Amino acid sequence: MNETPAGPLAGLRVLDFGVAYAGPYSTLLLEFLGAEVIKIESRRRPDLVRLPDALFASDPTSAQRNAANPAPEADRLERSVMFHDVNLGKLSVAIDLTTPEGIAVAKQLAGVSDIVLDNFSPGVMDRLGLGYEVLHTLKPDIIVISTSAAGSVGPESDSLGFATIFNAEGGLTHLTGYPEGRPAESRDSTDLRVGSFGAFALLAALLYRQTTGRGQYIDLSAREVITSEIGDELMDFALNGRVPNRQGNHDPMSVPHNAYRCLGEDRWISIAIATEAEWHALCAAAGHPEWERDPRFATVLDRKRNEDELDTLVECWTREHTQYELVERLQRAGVAAAPTLTMEQAYRDPHLRERGAFTRVEHRVLGRRDVVGPPWRLSKTPAAVHGAAPLLGEHTSSVLDRLLGMDEATSQRLDASAGTV
Amino acid sequence: MRGKITVDTLPSALGGLRVIEVAQLAAGPFCGKLLADLGAEVIKVEPPGSGDVARRRGPFPDDRPDPDASGSFLYFNTNKLGVTADVTTGEGRALLRELLANADLLIHDLQPEQAAAWHLDYASLALHCPRLVVTTITPFGTTGPWADFKGDGMHAAHAGGEAYLLPAGAEWLDRPPVKPGGLVTDCDAGVFAATGSLAAIYHQRATGKGQHVDCSKQEAVLNLCRAILGKFTAYGVVESRGTRRRRLGNNVRCRDGYIEFMALNDPLWERIGAMMGGPAWCSAPDYQTTASRSRHIDEVNDRVEEWAAEHTRAEIYARARAIRAPVGRVATADEIFTSPHLSDRGFFAEVEHPATGVTTYPGAPYRLSETPWRVKRPAPRLGEHNALVFGERLGHSSQELVHLRQLGVI
Numbered sequence: 001m002n003e004t005p006a007g008p009l010a011g012l013r014v015l016d017f018g019v020a021y022a023g024p025y026s027t028l029l030l031e032f033l034g035a036e037v038i039k040i041e042s043r044r045r046p047d048l049v050r051l052p053d054a055l056f057a058s059d060p061t062s063a064q065r066n067a068a069n070p071a072p073e074a075d076r077l078e079r080s081v082m083f084h085d086v087n088l089g090k091l092s093v094a095i096d097l098t099t100p101e102g103i104a105v106a107k108q109l110a111g112v113s114d115i116v117l118d119n120f121s122p123g124v125m126d127r128l129g130l131g132y133e134v135l136h137t138l139k140p141d142i143i144v145i146s147t148s149a150a151g152s153v154g155p156e157s158d159s160l161g162f163a164t165i166f167n168a169e170g171g172l173t174h175l176t177g178y179p180e181g182r183p184a185e186s187r188d189s190t191d192l193r194v195g196s197f198g199a200f201a202l203l204a205a206l207l208y209r210q211t212t213g214r215g216q217y218i219d220l221s222a223r224e225v226i227t228s229e230i231g232d233e234l235m236d237f238a239l240n241g242r243v244p245n246r247q248g249n250h251d252p253m254s255v256p257h258n259a260y261r262c263l264g265e266d267r268w269i270s271i272a273i274a275t276e277a278e279w280h281a282l283c284a285a286a287g288h289p290e291w292e293r294d295p296r297f298a299t300v301l302d303r304k305r306n307e308d309e310l311d312t313l314v315e316c317w318t319r320e321h322t323q324y325e326l327v328e329r330l331q332r333a334g335v336a337a338a339p340t341l342t343m344e345q346a347y348r349d350p351h352l353r354e355r356g357a358f359t360r361v362e363h364r365v366l367g368r369r370d371v372v373g374p375p376w377r378l379s380k381t382p383a384a385v386h387g388a389a390p391l392l393g394e395h396t397s398s399v400l401d402r403l404l405g406m407d408e409a410t411s412q413r414l415d416a417s418a419g420t421v
Numbered sequence: 422m423r424g425k426i427t428v429d430t431l432p433s434a435l436g437g438l439r440v441i442e443v444a445q446l447a448a449g450p451f452c453g454k455l456l457a458d459l460g461a462e463v464i465k466v467e468p469p470g471s472g473d474v475a476r477r478r479g480p481f482p483d484d485r486p487d488p489d490a491s492g493s494f495l496y497f498n499t500n501k502l503g504v505t506a507d508v509t510t511g512e513g514r515a516l517l518r519e520l521l522a523n524a525d526l527l528i529h530d531l532q533p534e535q536a537a538a539w540h541l542d543y544a545s546l547a548l549h550c551p552r553l554v555v556t557t558i559t560p561f562g563t564t565g566p567w568a569d570f571k572g573d574g575m576h577a578a579h580a581g582g583e584a585y586l587l588p589a590g591a592e593w594l595d596r597p598p599v600k601p602g603g604l605v606t607d608c609d610a611g612v613f614a615a616t617g618s619l620a621a622i623y624h625q626r627a628t629g630k631g632q633h634v635d636c637s638k639q640e641a642v643l644n645l646c647r648a649i650l651g652k653f654t655a656y657g658v659v660e661s662r663g664t665r666r667r668r669l670g671n672n673v674r675c676r677d678g679y680i681e682f683m684a685l686n687d688p689l690w691e692r693i694g695a696m697m698g699g700p701a702w703c704s705a706p707d708y709q710t711t712a713s714r715s716r717h718i719d720e721v722n723d724r725v726e727e728w729a730a731e732h733t734r735a736e737i738y739a740r741a742r743a744i745r746a747p748v749g750r751v752a753t754a755d756e757i758f759t760s761p762h763l764s765d766r767g768f769f770a771e772v773e774h775p776a777t778g779v780t781t782y783p784g785a786p787y788r789l790s791e792t793p794w795r796v797k798r799p800a801p802r803l804g805e806h807n808a809l810v811f812g813e814r815l816g817h818s819s820q821e822l823v824h825l826r827q828l829g830v831i
Contacts, residue, residue, distance in 0.1 A: 153788075154766040168679075173752075199616050200616045253478050342659050346646075366655070
């Protein structure tokens, strides 16, 4: 991939103390944009996501899966797909942060970095002697971000950092699902939402540093990320004191606005009608001009009032057709429609394929992996997947030699002190 | 540019960044809001007459429609200047070009075919403004067979893979998959777009060169589903609402709503037991270990729910906090707005707007030590800054502006 032009953040260095999912995703986005990301890891206390069954932690079949596919002990921490796919292209340095020598090396690395990230519980970096006040003395223009469940200050700052919990506390769980059903949790996507906001805050701080030469400290709260992405429902409380409930796929302005069953097993299409022209186009494309003449659906208010009946009629039509056929037909008619994709369908989807949404990398233990690439296409300084995730400690010697001029014997001793498998 | 509007001595992260936004509803406007709230000057260009569709969306105070008081518009457009220009006309686009001559970044959400017809595609814009960064936010991106297909945040949730998992539970397989609540997938696209835009601006400031940042809402959501995709590519497992059963925790009904618990491991389960007053069943063989609990998760949920039914969210949360049990409230809007924690962190913004008076808005999720986030001005009324921007800054006379208004251009 050497012929790829450099990303816009080429030349920047990020020291990544991130664990699990949210923190590492912030630095993954910076890596896609060309920054050099150095993960600090330890075998003694590995990132839990490195454990082989992390991806299936909540799945009772994981034990059977692992029994059927036993990992060689030496590769125990190198077989996690979940770890791999959020740590692409990063470097891994193994040092033990419970020893003074390990902390000293971490400080030296921070001294030659532009950004330091952690998503430990609030206070951990301070207790390690790696808090912002310390790092700022070592490198006055350093940018430090700490991501935590509820932020690093405030009476609930000791909250535990589980995605299902901060999605609930943030208000999104209550608003997801059917009005008459239970609230619905989100998991992985919630962590990554938080990580994506972290990357944005870091970019803003970088621009400020580019102009003024000044660094700063960023305190990011996962719960507040979720709350700030809701919009209308919270403004209804702000303006009217109302407490809105979940509405499935329905929308206050557009009707119909739902997902409808198609031919095949558990196949669905989402359709939204925002204008009169689109309503006419839907009736025509469905071959049901009588819907337009039906007094129950005469105006948008009528359609909203009789939304459930309209949803039933639309589904009677969609269930006779396949997803992709309907999407093409409706879009050609000027109606917003999209398939509800499974991950298998997404992986094979011709549109995503043509846009190059997936990149193939080669990992020493996992072998060939196709991963989701960056969320943007930058025309001059492309964002890109630059390689597989590192093995734990893969770059200890090379990084410590290149950045700190450390001889190999010392770096190997450090690496060994970070534990063996 | 002439016509300085605010006098503010506090530094802002993005002070001096000049942004033009031609975008509606949530994804593009949230991108613009993120930048404006950190100090960028964002001039929002709306269609004259109707304005951004968010102005018709509500929620409205007392449900009385007023394009200047729509909650959706007010939230997604804080700190912006607002002008009107009909970019479907040559005169409107001439005004837009004048604005772009002095801008660093254009955010737009026009479909590629439309943008090309109006010479607002990147290739056309780069001819005149080579240093301009152009960020497009469209349902499926600007290339590929679906580039001109329409879609909103719901379509992004469904085509990006997240909806197929919601709501988790096999009992819902006869009902449609749903999007996550609120406008969250639009916001996802907006956050990614803002990040990509600033990376391109970082490069522009170093080199003087602009570029196109192409954001697809579908791929924004797909990006958040990378682990789910990993399960398929690595193990051939296709997750769905049916397989996506919670095994180690769930939300359970309590006296006044729901709580969420997460017993990831045995010590955390012990804390949940302690929170419930240490009932004997918690340590029965079926529930004692993570593996056995996950096999009996339905019974675990029922039993936790039986206990929770006797208590309120606030009581349960207080008990959980005292021993750091992994429990949260499934928070409703009132709980969020009255949270002492959020108030203590300065999360909320008091915003005064002529159409609504003083209102408390949700704020930003980050505290930046040097360049704090703040609301300096409310969302603009439709065309509020036409005279300032087109007149004072671009030098159009008031007669010209009257004429343009009569033509319906502004």
